[in-house]
Amino acid sequence: MEYIIREMTPAEYPLLEDFLYEAIFQPDRRNLLPRSVIHSPELKVYIENFGAQKDDHCLCAEADGRIVGAVWVRNIPGYGSIDDTTPEFAISLLEDCRGQGVGTALMRAMLAHLKAAGYEKASLAVQKANYALKMYFRVGFQIVGENEQEYIMVHDLRE
Numbered sequence: 001m002e003y004i005i006r007e008m009t010p011a012e013y014p015l016l017e018d019f020l021y022e023a024i025f026q027p028d029r030r031n032l033l034p035r036s037v038i039h040s041p042e043l044k045v046y047i048e049n050f051g052a053q054k055d056d057h058c059l060c061a062e063a064d065g066r067i068v069g070a071v072w073v074r075n076i077p078g079y080g081s082i083d084d085t086t087p088e089f090a091i092s093l094l095e096d097c098r099g100q101g102v103g104t105a106l107m108r109a110m111l112a113h114l115k116a117a118g119y120e121k122a123s124l125a126v127q128k129a130n131y132a133l134k135m136y137f138r139v140g141f142q143i144v145g146e147n148e149q150e151y152i153m154v155h156d157l158r159e
Helices: 008-021 034-040 102-116 134-136
Strands: 004-007 058-064 066-074 088-093 121-127 142-146 150-156
Touching: 004 102, 008 034, 008 058, 008 066, 008 088, 034 142, 066 102, 088 102, 102 121, 102 134, 121 134
Parallel strands: 088 121
Antiparallel strands: 004 058, 058 066, 066 088, 121 150, 142 150
16 A cells, blocks of 8 residues: 655644544444543543643544554543653554555654654553554563553653
8 A cells, every 4th residue: 555644734733533533442332432432531541622721732644545544642630641741642544455564664753753842752552452552662661560451661762
C-alpha cells in the first residue's frame, strides 16, 4: 500500500473519534464494545477539544485520498501518563491497513516530530496481549511500569 504521512488538519480532528475506537484493543472481534465507550471520561480525554492544548500533535497516514491511520499525542492524565510534561501516545489504523508498516512509520514520524519540538520523552500504555507491543519495542519504547493488564512504556527522545 502506498501512503503519505502528514500533519492532520484541524478540520480532520473529528476523525479522531473513529481512530480512538479503533485504538481500543479488542481481541474478540465477535464481541466488540459499543462505540459509545469512547465518550467515557477515561477515554474522551484522548480526543476532547483536541488541538486546544499546546502539547496536542497529530499525524496521519493517507492512502488513495483517505486517512487510514493516525498517531496523536497529548499531555493528559491518561492510561500511560507518567508526569505533567511528557506527552502520551495514541495510535490507530483502520483494520484493513494493519500489518503493512504504516503504524511503525507513523510512530517514527511522531517521535522525530516530538524530538525536533524539544520534548525529552514520550509515553504510552499498551495491553500486555496487544500485538502492537513488538512494534513499540522496535521503535525504542521501554517498559517502565505495569499493572495486571497493561505495560507503561517510555521512549527517551534525548538518545
